[in-house]
Amino acid sequence: MFMTNVPQAFKRTSGSSLSRQGGIVSRRRELTEILFQGLFMLSAFIGVLSLGLIGFFVFKEAAPAIEFSGIGGLVAGTDWLPPALYGILPMIVASLLSTSLAVITGVPVGIMAAIFLAEVAPPLVVKIMRPAVELLAGIPSVVYGFFGLVVIVPLIEQVFGVPSGSTILAASIVLAIMILPTVITVSETSLRAVPNQYKEGSLALGASKVYTTFFVQLPAARSGILTGVILGIARAVGETMAIIMVMGNAPAMPEGVLDSARSMTANIALEMSYATGIHSSALYATGVVLLVFIMLLNATLMYLNRQTSK
Amino acid sequence: MSRNLRNSRNLKDNVLQGLIWASAVFTMGFLVWILFYIISNGINHVSWSFITDNYSRIDDSSGIWSMIVATVYMVLLSLAIAAPIAIMTAIYLTEYAKPGSKLVQLVRFCTASLAGIPSIIYGLFGMTFFVTVMGLGFSLLSGALTLAILILPVIIRTTEEAIMAVPLAYREASYGLGASRLYTITKVILPSAMPGIVASIILSTGRIIGESAPVFLTAGMVARIPESVFDSARTLTVHLYMLTTELYTQRDWDMAFASATVLIVLVLSINLLTRLITARFNKR
Numbered sequence: 381m382f383m384t385n386v387p388q389a390f391k392r393t394s395g396s397s398l399s400r401q402g403g404i405v406s407r408r409r410e411l412t413e414i415l416f417q418g419l420f421m422l423s424a425f426i427g428v429l430s431l432g433l434i435g436f437f438v439f440k441e442a443a444p445a446i447e448f449s450g451i452g453g454l455v456a457g458t459d460w461l462p463p464a465l466y467g468i469l470p471m472i473v474a475s476l477l478s479t480s481l482a483v484i485t486g487v488p489v490g491i492m493a494a495i496f497l498a499e500v501a502p503p504l505v506v507k508i509m510r511p512a513v514e515l516l517a518g519i520p521s522v523v524y525g526f527f528g529l530v531v532i533v534p535l536i537e538q539v540f541g542v543p544s545g546s547t548i549l550a551a552s553i554v555l556a557i558m559i560l561p562t563v564i565t566v567s568e569t570s571l572r573a574v575p576n577q578y579k580e581g582s583l584a585l586g587a588s589k590v591y592t593t594f595f596v597q598l599p600a601a602r603s604g605i606l607t608g609v610i611l612g613i614a615r616a617v618g619e620t621m622a623i624i625m626v627m628g629n630a631p632a633m634p635e636g637v638l639d640s641a642r643s644m645t646a647n648i649a650l651e652m653s654y655a656t657g658i659h660s661s662a663l664y665a666t667g668v669v670l671l672v673f674i675m676l677l678n679a680t681l682m683y684l685n686r687q688t689s690k
Numbered sequence: 691m692s693r694n695l696r697n698s699r700n701l702k703d704n705v706l707q708g709l710i711w712a713s714a715v716f717t718m719g720f721l722v723w724i725l726f727y728i729i730s731n732g733i734n735h736v737s738w739s740f741i742t743d744n745y746s747r748i749d750d751s752s753g754i755w756s757m758i759v760a761t762v763y764m765v766l767l768s769l770a771i772a773a774p775i776a777i778m779t780a781i782y783l784t785e786y787a788k789p790g791s792k793l794v795q796l797v798r799f800c801t802a803s804l805a806g807i808p809s810i811i812y813g814l815f816g817m818t819f820f821v822t823v824m825g826l827g828f829s830l831l832s833g834a835l836t837l838a839i840l841i842l843p844v845i846i847r848t849t850e851e852a853i854m855a856v857p858l859a860y861r862e863a864s865y866g867l868g869a870s871r872l873y874t875i876t877k878v879i880l881p882s883a884m885p886g887i888v889a890s891i892i893l894s895t896g897r898i899i900g901e902s903a904p905v906f907l908t909a910g911m912v913a914r915i916p917e918s919v920f921d922s923a924r925t926l927t928v929h930l931y932m933l934t935t936e937l938y939t940q941r942d943w944d945m946a947f948a949s950a951t952v953l954i955v956l957v958l959s960i961n962l963l964t965r966l967i968t969a970r971f972n973k974r
Contacts, residue, residue, distance in 0.1 A: 409870060416872050417786055423778035424787075427846065428800040430839045434807065434815045441818055492713030500710055509718060511965060516721050518957050520900035522927045526934055526950050527724050557720050564717065590703040618808025620903040621931055645810045649903050652817065667814050671807070678806050 435671075442668045445661035454665050460631040460647075462655070466662035468669060470633040474641035475670075477634065478548050478627065479616040482555035487609055489556075490563030491598075494605075497564065498571040499593050517561035525625030528554040533626055542638050546628035549637045554622050559612035566611060570604020571597060603688045607681060614677050617670070620645040644670045725954060732951030735944040741952070745913040745929075752945045754952065756915045760830070760923035763916060764909070765898045767834035768841065773891055775838075776845035777880075783846075784853045785875055805843035812840050813907030821908055831919040833909030837901060841894040848893065852886025853879060889967045896960045899953070902927035926953055 446454065449466050457467020493513075497506055532553050536545035574597045582592040598605070620643075628640025629650060642650070648663050648670075655663055743753020779797070787794045816836030826832045856879050864874040880887075902925070910922035911932060924932070930953060933946040 413870055413872050417782075420778045420782035420786055423775045424782040424793075424797050426775050427779060427804060427842055428797060430842070431800040431804055433819060434804075434811065434839075437815055437818045437823075438811060441814075489713045489716055492710045493717045496710050496714035500707075501714065509714065511961070512718055512721050515958065515961050516717070518896050518900070518961050519724070520902065520927050520953055520957065522900075522902050522930045522934075523724070523728065523950050523953055523957075526930060526946065527728060529934060531723075531727060557724075560717055560720070588699065588703050590706045591699075594706060614806055614808075618810065620808070620810045621927075625931070625934055645808065645903070648810050648814060649907070652814065652907055664814060667811050671811060674806055674808060678803065 438664055438667050438671065441661055442664035443661070445658055445665040448658050448661070454662070455669065458633050462651075462659040462662070463657070466658070466665070468644065468647065468662070468666050470631060471642055471644045471647045471666060472669060474548065474627070474634055475617055475643040475645070475673075477637070477641070478551040478555060478623065478643060479613060481548070481552035481637065482559060482616050483609065483613055485552065486556035486559045487563055487612065490560050490608070490612070491567050491605060493560070494564045494567035494571055494608075495593055495598070497568045499589075499597070513561050513564050516557075517565070521558065521619060521622040522625070524554050524558055525622035528622060528626040536638075540638055544628060544640060546626055546640055547638050548627060548634055548641050551623050551627040551641075551643070552637070554626055555616045555619060558619060558622065559616050562612045562615055563608045566608025567601070567605045570601040570608070573604065574600040603684050606684055610677050610681050610684075614674060617673055617677075618645060619643075620649050624649060728947060728950045728954060732944075732947035732949075735948035736951055740945075740948055744915070752941075754926065754929060754949055756913055757924055757926045757929040757949075758952075759915045760909075761899060761925045763830055764834055764837065764905070764923065764925055765895050767830060767919065768837040768898050769891060769894065771834060772838035772841050772894070773845060776842050777849050777887060779842075779846050780849035780853055781875060781879075784850055785871070785879070801843040801846050804839065805847075809840060809901055810903045810907075812836050813904035816904060816908035827920065828908065828910030828912075828922045829920045830909055830916050830923045833905050833923065833925075834919070836904050836908045837898050840901065840904065841897055844894050844897065845887075845890050848890030849883065849887050852883035852890070855886065856882045885967055885970060889964055892960060892964045892967065896957060896964075899925075899956060899960070900927060902931055906931070926956070 445466055449457065454466055454468055455472070456469055457465060458469050459465040459467045460470060497509060497513075501509065528550055532550050533545035536542065536547060536550055540549075578596050578600055579592055582596040583589070587596070623643050624646045627643060627646065629642045629646055630640040631642045631647065634641035644666050647666050652660070652663055740753055741758065742755050744756050745753055779801075783794055783797060787797075813836065816832055820826050820832035820835050821828055824832075826835075860878050860882060861874060864878045869877070905925050906928045909925070909928075911924045911928050912922035913924045913929065913932075914921075916923040926949065930946065930949045933942065933949060937943055937946060
């Protein structure tokens with residue numbers, strides 16, 4: 381921030397003193413300057429405008445469905461039977477269940493892998509593993525979905541003896557892998573940001589290296605790690621294609637993790653192409669519920685950031 | 691310290707140490723497994739004709755040429771829309787706006803929020819706004835406009851960082867020589883920030899290639915080479931998804947593996963490219 385502060389002051393004076401001396405050339409130059417400043421400012425508002433439009437249209441299109449079944453009928457309704465009932469509770473449960481399972485399994489692995497990268501691994505290993513984690517983040521979600529479909533789904537069928545392996549469990553495993561890179565990268569950065577004195581102090585007091593990592597450095601980095609976890613949750617809740625490919629997509633209330641289920645995102649993607657009227661509006665309402673979850677996560681994130689910057 | 695206590699502490703340390711190593715091996719193992727499994731099953735079916743043939747379910751040719759072309763068009767068009775806007779936004783935020791002003795906060799808040807919105811919501815929005823309200827139909831243009839908003843935050847953020855990394859002395863020297871603000875931006879700041887900007891554009895290229903849900907909701911899934919921006923287009927990711935919904939014969943499986951292999955190779959090369967550019971950038 382402070383970098384841009386300084387030139388700001390003298391840029392303003394240099395511009396005006398130049399124009400005072402010159403004739404037409406500098407007048408034209410000043411005009412171009414103003415024109416471009418306007419253009420830059422206009423561009424900055426396109427992001428603002430986009431967000432506004434997205435919010436406006438999603439909520440507006442959801443309104444008829446909310447009017448038709450009421451917020452209670454939508455959010456607490458257990459039956460999705462268009463064109464009569466538009467209960468999205470099964471989808472909410474499926475999304476939350478698959479996400480929580482993914483977080484429970486993926487986050488510890490991710491944090492430990494981050495500790496490995498930040499504290500344990502020799503430089504050469506870090507040099508190989510960090511790009512690998514980046515690659516993991518770059519693999520398209522359909523590829524994860526395809527992998528889940530050909531490897532994890534049949535595996536679940538064999539291990540648990542269920543007729544179809546397209547289950548919440550399969551989705552959770554795929555999601556757990558998908559959130560790994562997010563959790564690892566953010567956690568590693570915040571672990572590395574912990575002042576070295578903390579570690580040195582702890583070691584000097586006779587604590588072991590592992591103890592220091594887990595009970596001194598990890599707590600010191602917790603807000604950064606939490607940020608990584610929240611970003612991972614957001615990725616898992618918002619994931620669409622990979623889940624469609626491995627969760628079976630039955631719009632009924634799941635009875636266990638070995639049940640087929642449909643996430644909120646899958647509901648939108650699967651039915652949007654042919655839905656009309658209230659049905660289509662109910663899909664927007666599903667989007668609104670999803671947005672509310674994301675907004676809650678973002679609010680937590682902003683709160684955390686404010687805490688750390690204090 | 692008693693020997694017993696020390697032993698139990700050693701044990702605990704060893705267990706934790708073991709877990710740390712296991713997690714690292716697990717992470718790397720999954721990556722290698724995914725890459726190896728898909729490439730080893732797909733590479734034999736990636737032939738020259740697979741890449742250059744057009745796709746048709748009628749005469750049983752399952753080439754992916756039209757999908758590759760559609761993906762390239764989608765990348766170019768989305769970047770052509772998003773990159774100028776994002777770069778200008780970053781210039782405004784770093785060089786013009788007062789740091790910390792209400793306006794900067796608003797723009798920052800909005801870009802951060804945009805970055806957090808799940809891609810399926812972009813698909814929903816694009817389908818209403820670009821496809822229906824603006825009447826663009828399921829087309830390359832609708833898809834590109836939707837993806838442009840999706841990658842906007844990425845390019846803004848990284849460009850901002852690249853511009854802020856340009857040493858203050860460069861600006862001072864330029865202004866000291868009597869250069870105007872615009873001249874300084876175009877001739878001094880942007881060239882110095884270029885590697886960072888290029889890296890962010892390549893990063894977004896990867897993002898565009900990888901997206902699927904918002905693409906099939908806005909650009910449709912017609913497997914033909916689009917002749918204009920108003921034609922529907924099927925990108926590689928959407929194609930792979932479509933293939934997995936109709937896996938009946940061994941040939942279907944082979945084609946799906948081959949398409950996934952092409953996608954992975956694409957992503958790998960983009961990753962390497964970003965790495966090369968950032969490495970050069972850091973060396974300077």
